[in-house]
Amino acid sequence: MTRPSDIKPREGAQPAALYKDWEVGAEFPPLSFTVTPDVVREYASVVDADLANYVIDGRQAAPTNVLLVYMMAVMYRKYPPQQGGIMIGNTIAFHSPVWADEDTEVVGSGRLTDKYEKKGRKYICYDVEFKRPDGRLLMAVNHTSAFPE
Template identity: 80%
Template sequence: MTRPSDVKPREGELPGALYKDWVIGQEFDALPFTVTKDIVQEYMSVVNAEPENYVIDGRQAAPPNVVLVYMMAVMYRKYPPQQGGIMIGNTIEFHHPIWADEDTDVVGTGRLTDKYERKGLKYIKYDVEFKTPEGALLVAVNHTSAFPN
């Protein structure tokens, strides 16, 4: 079982990446992890998910956003978190279910797509893809965060 806390650095554990450190086009190292049946059950209980809302062709699926708790861990391995970051938004595409009745090996990868300044804030944008080790796309995310000066 790979819990998000097993792979995600916390603010203050390492010196945080500064805006000047971010390099557009920089690839993030692959982050392999496993979404286990137990993680699916725990996630569903925490978000009060109703299992009947996640049945596909008679089979129980996990809420598709279960992998999003790993999203920032993919980026944080390259750029450790700095204090004061604000999540501005995400665009999420769900491509293939994660089944609730089996463990699913996942590989998270990504890259920094943009950075810019506006109205006193410094913005970063990055993409993360979650795939099976065989390359089947599960979830794709475009994320934007802002940081104070």
């Protein structure tokens, strides 16, 4: 079982990436982890999800956004966290379920797609894909955050 806290560095634990460090097009190293039935149950309880809403053809699936808690851990492999970041928005595409009754091996990867300044704020945009080891896409996310300098 891989909890996000097992793989996500803490703010302040190492020197943070600053806005000037972010390079458009930079690839994030792949991050492998396992979503277990315990992780699914824990996540569902934390977000107060009704698992009855996630049954597909009679089989129990995890809440569709269970992988989102791993998104920043993928980016942090390349760019360590900086205190004071503000999540601006996410665009999410769900492609294949994570099943609640089995271990799901996942590989997260991504890249920085844009960075810009607007009204005195510094923004970064990045994409993250979560796939099974065989390449089957589970979820894709486009994320935007604002960070202080």
